[in-house]
Amino acid sequence: MLDYEHNFCRTSVMKMQGVKGTRDFYPPLMAVRNFIIDGWKAASLRNGFVEYDGPIFEYLKIFQLKSGDEIAEQLFNFTDRGGRSLAIRPEITPTLARMVNQKINSLPKPIKWFSVPRLCRAERPQKGRLREFFQWNIDIIGVDDVLADAEVIYTTVDYLREVGLRHHDVQVKISSRKLLATGLTNIGVPENQLDSLYTLLDKYTKLPRETFKEELSKQISNSVIVDKIVKLMGSTAVGEACKVLGLNSDVNCVQELARLYDILGTMGISQYCDLCPSIVRGLAYYTGIVFEIYAIGRELRAIGGGGRYDNLLGDFGGPDIPATGMGMGDCVLEILLREKGLLENAPAALSLDDFVVCLDSQFMTKAVEVTARLRMAGLASGFSYKGGSLKKQLKEASSANAKRCIIIGAEYDNGELVVKDMATGKQETVSEGRFWADLESRKG
């Protein structure tokens, strides 16, 4: 078989790699992914959310419907053999809207759902932004009170705190689309220009100040309004922003923001939260409270964000029902957790209860039997395929983080096993009968 073609084939496949912007989850990286996702799931359940998921691909049109041009460009789309236009999901919100609408009458309200979808974006990979990633999503559908927005923010902070990020590590920046809409129209921005303006405002921190102002001037010809918007984006307090926008503190949207902040205080998470009028969020569908989570003092993208989207279910053909939610990807979060040393808390990829060491090939059948019986008793167990000296096999047991070693050697001529505690190093010799009886009684 060592002909030219075979050799050529070998060389070409040898270089075969995964696609750029995707990740190969070798066991150590898989353990990190599980640590992150298990934490998300636990925080969701602790806060009373139930899990759902949709398919990895949907009809293309479901994503085109409401997500704006920017998202539509970021899809992997394809056609199936029946000629249907399909796409891998870049976000789960359209699926959520579809699923909720399909069973709107039978689902108990409010709906408190979470999901950890695998998502794909057909864009150029950058730091903290890959072509395939996982995203934690929580949503409360059917509540228009800001209490629901507060609960979404609380659940987000609950996770961050649980994973070890403190209020001087991360910050939730909170604003309101209602405040922006009311204020911007108040200073003279036409209502039909708001959506395209939000897309630009969302880029404020990513663009050089001059470029931002130039782009802004292309959208808004009146230089007085432009100056006010620039001032708005630089403001760090709600009072300051209201002054720029000419809004009094008794305006509904200002009061709502104040009430939200009160509830967050009641919940005990004010330290994590800041009102920040320049937060806009890129997506067109937000209608009320919006927020983004940032690492403090780091030049990283937002760790996550969310807000209220009261019109989305209606736009997807369902009833007008209020909704609010949050999304957090795994990429930026992982970078931050790694930098803070918090991934060291991730459980090892493999942790055996028992490792069966066989020191004489004549006892290999016994070793296999013992391992199988331990597993049947619910204990994570292994043995060595390579065999070798006691030292070598103990090393293998250590690599597998085994708590105990069951050693089958010369003692087994008398029907005895040696049980070694790997933490203390202590070992004792017990008859096999006694060994199983002990295990039985421990189970009982």
Place this chain on the structure above:
Amino acid sequence: MLDYEHNFCRTSVMKMQGVKGTRDFYPPLMAVRNFIIDGWKAASLRNGFVEYDGPIFEYLKIFQLKSGDEIAEQLFNFTDRGGRSLAIRPEITPTLARMVNQKINSLPKPIKWFSVPRLCRAERPQKGRLREFFQWNIDIIGVDDVLADAEVIYTTVDYLREVGLRHHDVQVKISSRKLLATGLTNIGVPENQLDSLYTLLDKYTKLPRETFKEELSKQISNSVIVDKIVKLMGSTAVGEACKVLGLNSDVNCVQELARLYDILGTMGISQYCDLCPSIVRGLAYYTGIVFEIYAIGRELRAIGGGGRYDNLLGDFGGPDIPATGMGMGDCVLEILLREKGLLENAPAALSLDDFVVCLDSQFMTKAVEVTARLRMAGLASGFSYKGGSLKKQLKEASSANAKRCIIIGAEYDNGELVVKDMATGKQETVSEGRFWADLESRKG
């Protein structure tokens, strides 16, 4: 906004469905999926496998390389903006081979890995066969002894037994590609015809006997050989098959099969396992022991299957390193578990520790505070957005499977909470201070 276009849009999106052959995992179905996948993961870890995963899409060529025409037709493929041909993975084995080959020198051997990939196939959906599904994969790479094949089968049976399927529910049918290859060439089948013959033999149980014989005659012109193959497929014992194939019991591949069966006996799972010479497996890459798992007495597809594939890593450009593994999808398994009533063991989608009942809107802030503090203490907790009577809120607590209710009502005028045990119905009134002190001491 109620113009014609908006109405039209509403109507058309109202009908928006998921793509046929995919599933919407509403919370009850998601709980079933988690039950199945968590069981797979637990069985893998108990048996000493570590988790890995690859990307959901790969270069198309990686799937075309070794999987045969049948698999290549079943892909969702697409082109990215850089013109690369990509495809959603229909199986994870090519990814496994790529990943292992890329780090072959640094990975400790043997490699015992598992994964639960999401996979897609572009085929017509049928019962137990969808376009999107999950598949449990376990593989042992670097061991040529049948002991590894036995461990793969043991781990499979360990899961089936744990989930409640007994040896009269499911059966592992075991054969050997080596036995088939040796025997078939022995009766006169040319070696270069074996691969296409396997594909046909694999369809034996799915085709009417006459159609099978017709198809067989198209491949093999010699009617004596055809008759022998038909007899082989009907044989239910290794001795019988060997007789048809003219093989003695001292032939290496026959002995290997006998040894495997001995080890399965040592492991205590003979009752689940049958030697069954007609098992072939469709994929071209198997080289030794092969097996399939079936529901006994049911007209279902195989629940799973696997076997030895010693050449695959070499074919993917890596070294010649032996490997054996198993794959089990969630679709047929779920049908079987449902029929046997075993999904009733699946945990509920939501199980709260505490549900905070607020009977007076003036105490809502307190209810929110109590809920947040309970969550901070690690207890899964919720409250009612809808409020209403005690009866209504207790019902809501029951739906959330709450273990306790913390009731904030008239007693709170004296700073007291009512704690109700939802299992026993017992309730006691405690001061708020005492309530938190009790919680602290329980934690300590």
